[in-house]
Amino acid sequence: MSGSGNGSGRAGVATHVVMFPWLAFGHISPFAQLTRKLISGDETLRVTFLTAAGNVPRVEAMLAEAAGAVAVLPLDLPSVPGLPPVAASTAELSADGAELLKVALDGTRPQVATLLAELRPDAVLFDFAVPWVCDVAAPLGVRALYFNVYSAATLALTVPARCPGGQRPSAHELTAAPAGFPSDSPLVTLPAYQAANMTYVFESFYGMPSAYDRFIECFKGCFGIVMKTCAEMEGPYIDYILAQIGKPVLLAGPVVPEPPEGELExxxxxxxxxxxxxxxxxxxxxxxxxxxxxxxxxxxxxxxxxxxxxxxxxxxxxxxxxxxxxxxxxxxxxxxxxxxxxxxxxxxxxxxxxxxxxxxxxxxxxxxxxxxxxxxxxxxxxxxxxxxxxxxxxxxxxxxxxxxxxxxxxxxxxxxxxxxxxxxxxxxxxxxxxxxxxxxWREFLTDDAVQKRFAGDFVRQLKELVRAA
Missing domain, CATH: 3.40.50.2000 (Glycogen Phosphorylase B;)
Structure with missing residues (x-):
C-alpha cells in the first residue's frame, strides 16, 4: 500500500510520510523520535527518512524497532569547495563547515524532487534549512509541513514581526521581543550577550539565505507547522506563532526519551x-x-x-x-x-x-x-x-x-x-x-495516557490534513 499525495490518508489505507531533517543529529534525533512515535501509534502509517548517505547506518540504528515500517534513503551530497568529501553531519564540522553543509544540502534539491515524484507521499516533514521542499512538493499535491525541532518559545522569537519592513535587527534591537510577543514572558527582554548571540540568525554566509530567511520561507511555503510541544507547557507561544503564521499548527507533544536498553558500563x-x-x-x-x-x-x-x-x-x-x-x-x-x-x-x-x-x-x-x-x-x-x-x-x-x-x-x-x-x-x-x-512535570511527561493522547491526536490531525488535499 502506498500514499499518493491525493489524500490517501483515508481509513484502511496507509498514510506515507517523508522525513527530511537538517544534517545535525540534534535535528535528526527529534525526527527519528517522532517517526518512532508515529509508527508505534498507528499501523497504517509508513515513513521514508531522507539523510546524507554517511548518516544512514546511524539513522537505521535509531529506527531499528520500526524497521518494517520505515525506509532510510541516502542522499548524495554534491561536492562543495572547502567541505570535506566525507562530511555528512555537523558533528564532523566547524561552524563554517556547517554553513557549507547547507550549500551541499541545497544541492540535493534535484534528488529530493525526483524521490518525491516517485514516492508520491501524502506529506513531507522538513527542517528549517530546506524551505525549497515546499516548491518541490506543491505541484505533486504533497503536504509540506515544517517540523520545528526547537521549543515553541524559540520559534516565537524568529517570527515575521521580528523584522518589520524587512530590516535586519541590530543586537540592541534583539534585546526586546518582537511586537505582540506574550507580555508576561521572561523572554520579553534578553541580556546583551544573548541578543548578540542571536545576530547569527540574521547573517548570510556564502551568499546563501540566512537562517532567519530560511525560517520565513518555511512559514510562507509550508501547509502547516509541526511542533514537539504541547499547550500545557508552551500555550502562549503556540498561540503567538499561530497568529503570526496563520497556518495550521499540529502538536506532537513533548518528545520523552524511551527507557535506555542494557546496563550501565x-x-x-x-x-x-x-x-x-x-x-x-x-x-x-x-x-x-x-x-x-x-x-x-x-x-x-x-x-x-x-x-x-x-x-x-x-x-x-x-x-x-x-x-x-x-x-x-x-x-x-x-x-x-x-x-x-x-x-x-x-x-x-x-x-x-x-x-x-x-x-x-x-x-x-x-x-x-x-x-x-x-x-x-x-x-x-x-x-x-x-x-x-x-x-x-x-x-x-x-x-x-x-x-x-x-x-x-x-x-x-x-x-x-x-x-x-x-x-x-x-x-x-x-x-x-x-x-x-x-x-x-515529571508525572505529566511520564504519564502513558497523556503521551498516547498526544500521539493519537497528532496522527488524527495529520490524516485530516492529508484527507483535505
Whole structure:
C-alpha cells in the first residue's frame, strides 16, 4: 500500500510520510523520535527518512524497532569547495563547515524532487534549512509541513514581526521581543550577550539565505507547522506563532526519551555506587556544545566548590587534540584536590543510564530541551548553563516559567560566570524545594495516557490534513 499525495490518508489505507531533517543529529534525533512515535501509534502509517548517505547506518540504528515500517534513503551530497568529501553531519564540522553543509544540502534539491515524484507521499516533514521542499512538493499535491525541532518559545522569537519592513535587527534591537510577543514572558527582554548571540540568525554566509530567511520561507511555503510541544507547557507561544503564521499548527507533544536498553558500563556503575543516593552532580553538555577553555575551568572550579561528588563530561570538536584541550581547562592542583570524588571524562557516555543511577541527584546541562527532559524524567534536579542560541531560551522557559531548574547566574553584558556561580546554582537546586515544580512535570511527561493522547491526536490531525488535499 502506498500514499499518493491525493489524500490517501483515508481509513484502511496507509498514510506515507517523508522525513527530511537538517544534517545535525540534534535535528535528526527529534525526527527519528517522532517517526518512532508515529509508527508505534498507528499501523497504517509508513515513513521514508531522507539523510546524507554517511548518516544512514546511524539513522537505521535509531529506527531499528520500526524497521518494517520505515525506509532510510541516502542522499548524495554534491561536492562543495572547502567541505570535506566525507562530511555528512555537523558533528564532523566547524561552524563554517556547517554553513557549507547547507550549500551541499541545497544541492540535493534535484534528488529530493525526483524521490518525491516517485514516492508520491501524502506529506513531507522538513527542517528549517530546506524551505525549497515546499516548491518541490506543491505541484505533486504533497503536504509540506515544517517540523520545528526547537521549543515553541524559540520559534516565537524568529517570527515575521521580528523584522518589520524587512530590516535586519541590530543586537540592541534583539534585546526586546518582537511586537505582540506574550507580555508576561521572561523572554520579553534578553541580556546583551544573548541578543548578540542571536545576530547569527540574521547573517548570510556564502551568499546563501540566512537562517532567519530560511525560517520565513518555511512559514510562507509550508501547509502547516509541526511542533514537539504541547499547550500545557508552551500555550502562549503556540498561540503567538499561530497568529503570526496563520497556518495550521499540529502538536506532537513533548518528545520523552524511551527507557535506555542494557546496563550501565561497570566502570561507571561501580564508581557511582560508591556515593550516597542523590549526592552526585552529573555535568554534560551534549555532543555539539563545546565550552570555551575559561568557561570549562570555571565550571570545574564550581563543581569542586560544591564539595559534592561529580562527573563532568567535556567534549571537543572533531579533530581536536583531546589531551591538550583537557590540560588547557583543568585548574592547577584540581585533580589532586578532587581525587576520589570528582571525575572528568571526554567522549561518549551512557547519559540516560547515568541520569537514572540512584546516586545521581543533580544534572548540570546546556538546556538542550531533550537533555533537560531526560534529566527531569530521571528525577534529577536541573542546573542550566546554556551556551548558545535556543539553549538560552530553553533555560528561561524551564527555570522561570515551568520552574524545573536553576540557571547559573551570568553577567549581562558578556555572559561571564564564575565557579562560585556554578556552586551557588547547584546548592540552590539541591536544597529543599529546589526541584520547584519538577515532580508535577515529571508525572505529566511520564504519564502513558497523556503521551498516547498526544500521539493519537497528532496522527488524527495529520490524516485530516492529508484527507483535505
Amino acid at each position: 561497570e566502570r561507571w556503575a561501580s564508581w557511582l555506587s560508591s556515593f550516597p543516593e542523590n549526592s552526585v552532580v552529573f555535568a554534560s553538555f551534549g555532543s555539539e556544545t563545546f565550552l570555551p577553555a575559561a568557561a570549562a575551568t570555571e565550571l570545574l572550579l564550581g563543581l569542586e566548590a560544591t564539595n559534592r561528588p561529580f562527573l563532568a563530561v567535556l567534549n571537543f570538536p572533531k579533530g581536536a587534540d583531546t589531551e591538550a584541550e583537557l590540560r588547557a581547562r583543568i585548574p592547577p592542583g584540581f585533580e589532586e584536590r578532587v581525587k576520589g570524588r570528582g571525575a572528568v571524562h571526554t567522549g561518549w557516555v551512557q547519559q540516560q543510564h547515568i541520569l537514572q543511577h540512584q546516586s545521581v541527584g543533580c544534572y548540570l546541562n546546556h538546556a538542550g530541551f531533550s537533555s533537560a527532559v531526560e534529566g527531569l524524567v530521571a528525577g534529577c534536579r536541573l542546573v542550566l548553563l546554556p551556551m548558545k542560541g535556543d539553549q538560552y531560551v530553553n533555560a528561561a522557559l524551564l527555570a522561570r516559567e515551568l520552574r524545573v531548574g536553576v540557571e547559573v547566574a551570568r553577567r549581562d553584558e558578556d555572559g561571564w560566570f564564575g565557579g562560585q556561580d556554578v556552586s551557588d546554582a547547584v546548592a540552590l537546586a539541591m536544597a529543599e524545594g529546589g526541584d520547584g515544580d519538577g515532580r508535577k
